[in-house]
Amino acid sequence: MLEYRNVSVSCQRTPILEDISLSFPEGKITTIIGPNGCGKTTLLQCLNGVSKVTSGNIFLHGEDFLKFSPKERARKLSFLPQVRRVIPTLPVRTLVEHGRFPYLGFARKKSKEDIDLVAKAMDFTDVTPYADQYADTLSGGIRQRVFFAMTLAQNCDVIVLDEPTTYLDMPAQRDFMLLLDKLRSQKKTIILTLHNLNHALQISDYLVVMEERKIAACATPAECLRQNVIEDVFHMSWKRFEDADGIYYFFE
Secondary structure, eight states: OEEEEEEEEEETTEEEEEEEEEEEOTTSEEEEEOSTTSSHHHHHHTTTTSSOEEEEEEEETTEEGGGSOHHHHHHHEEEEOSOOSOOOOSBHHHHHHGGGGGGOOTTOOOOHHHHHHHHHHHHHTTOGGGTTSBGGGSOHHHHHHHHHHHHHHTOOSEEEEESTTTTOOHHHHHHHHHHHHHHHHTTOEEEEEOSOHHHHHHHOSEEEEEETTEEEEEEOHHHHHHTTHHHHHHTOOEEEEEETTEEEEEEO
């Protein structure tokens, strides 16, 4: 289990998050939702070191996660950020292989296991046809899938995704949700942020609802709807529809 205990984050002495405590169940999908600027990305970036934790602790399976070296963290938890300012001029396969770097020695010589995990991640995300193309020449949507493949190549049990559907069109977003469902069936712990409330309600086992840089609720989607938490935080009403293919939510 990944657990935040009384975590605070400050930037130049300005509090960003204060006294955050929550846990993320193993083998489940937990989605963090909330209005822009509520602290979703800051909360996740405590895990990759971009947001500096000024007090409190983060534990992974009972161990102090913040005391791990960067390489140790990358072996236990994989992180896909929302935005990458620099797109490497590298072939897709080479870029995905970067996900294995935490396991390689100084010479970065890949084992058969490394090669197999890279191939598996590329097949899973359907980027194998682009293996020899350079990442900086791809569309934003395909490039996002490549970075997702690199994240999966780390082969971690905990996967953290900050707005992973950025740049994806509607069919690609649907396919991405199916990939998340497959990862859950593999007992992966998935933590992500989403702006699409319908997707969040459909895919998630649990929701963390944030408002004004605080946790407004942490519960199942059904419980959040029952308590009108989403309506109160987003100032929107919702309607539920159901057909043979599933359940859908519309917000207005």
